[in-house]
Amino acid sequence: MAAGNDPRSTAPDPPPGPDAPERARLDFARRSSYGDYLRLGTLLAAHQPLTAAHDEHLFITVHHVSELWLDLIVRELRAAMDQLAGGVTDAPLKGLTRVVRAQEQLTAAWEVLKTMTPAEYLQFRHAFGEASGFQSAGYRMVEVLLGNRNPTLLRPFEHRPDLHGPLQAALHAPSVYDLTLRLLAARGLPLPPEVLERDLAAPPAEHPAVLAAWLTVYRDPQRHWDLYELAEKLLDVEDHFRAWRFNHLTTVERTIGFRAGSGGTSGAGYLRRALDAVLFPELWQVRTQL
Template sequence: MSSYLEEGMITPQSGMVSYSSYLKVNELLSLQKPLSSPVEHDEMLFIIIHQAYELWFKQILHELNLAENDLQKGNAFAALKTLKRITTIQNILTQQVSILETMTPNDFNLFRSRLNPASGFQSHQFRVLEFRMGLKDRVYLKFFQTMPDGKLAMEKALAAPCFYDHLVGFLARKGYNIPAEILSRDVTEEWKPSQEIEDVFTTIYQNHAAHYEAYTLLEALCDLDQQFTLWRYRHVAMVERMIGSRIGTGGSSGVKYLASTLQKRFFPEIWSLRGRLGSEIPYGK
């Protein structure tokens, strides 16, 4: 017996839960089906990295349910713990782009035509994430006519309150002056940036020590928003490196389209308030 093994180590018997049966490892490993023939080596990486992204998107959406429940219960610290997990995952998602950059444009071009017209643009979980963060742009639904499960998940997210609705509800219950028309807004609509909300947030930031709970929560959401934007930057830079000025397999202008999405923000007031902090510094001082 190897000196590394111990007496108590279990040999699973039939009928027992095992690593493989619990995690469905065989099923999982059978889900990578390259379309190139003969198989191009890098297509496996391309498939696995996208599948890994989808798994993490699933986990982020799962965590968002918990964070929303925490806010409903008035428990900011529980929500913060969950948001920290989400931003940690996002950080990995951004870093993961580097793995794809070990593939050269030539390697990619060997199988790119095979996946045409599929594109990450058709990731319904990515859109659900945007919708749940308040960017409820219904126009995206039309790209999911042939993906009924994904379309249904998107419609569900469009019909439900977004994270912002949970946040302002939480702040109102904590005594912050959130206007009634915002609390009773039509939640199926996109979140519209509001001056009144920016005013409330500015008060919190101007005296963060007195509003520590709300301030920490808003900063955690700023982290989440920033991480999402960093992913967008990382993705578009990688895309330019990979396909230059070519159009995307999803039919968009490619880099030009992706660059236009860099302006998107989930919590616009958390960003705009910063221009109101401190006083203007006179030119030349």
């Protein structure tokens, strides 16, 4: 038998190829690993079900993941708004596109939660008492930045100055739509003082001058291309915001029917009414008037 074919041969194994797993770093005693960088121990330790119900972990996971996406959306909205305040129109499009992609993930999360049946939900529903997504500071901040403003909705955070303070500041600052309208005015599109100097803490009101300005943009998109693109991107954001709200409603109806919500609202009825909120009304109206 040839030496090379002898199974008892003591010849050393060939070195691993460049694509072999042995080429990866395997010793992290003194290096920062994936789990270290992401602080996965802290993240996963936050998953603390209060009951033995199997689906409570799913419920917590979906809401934890949603809060992370909401945090990212707030960050991207603020960056885009800073750029708009500086008169920049092209760079915010990337940030707003990222917002839309994150909104898609938020909406998809409801599909995972829908795999939980009403009977499974009721196994742990009692455990979280009056806790409710109505009290999500992340979601409320997204609403405020987008212009859906109601001071009453900030009251659940009054006991937490670290949450209430930033929300109050955002409530009295321009929304993304306010900044967009100021940009239209800076480009010479006529907008009256009652639009540009409105009470920022109040919900936006439809105004014929705003519609007229957008009609100017939409009737000559080549001349106003960056404003036209910005308007369409804002509409993408509102479109996905509506989709998230609608999927939230159907998830609630499928899981608890028309029971009252844990946070004191009527539940599905409150969510259905919230569907009527319009963030950028003139951007929807302009399609009818073209």
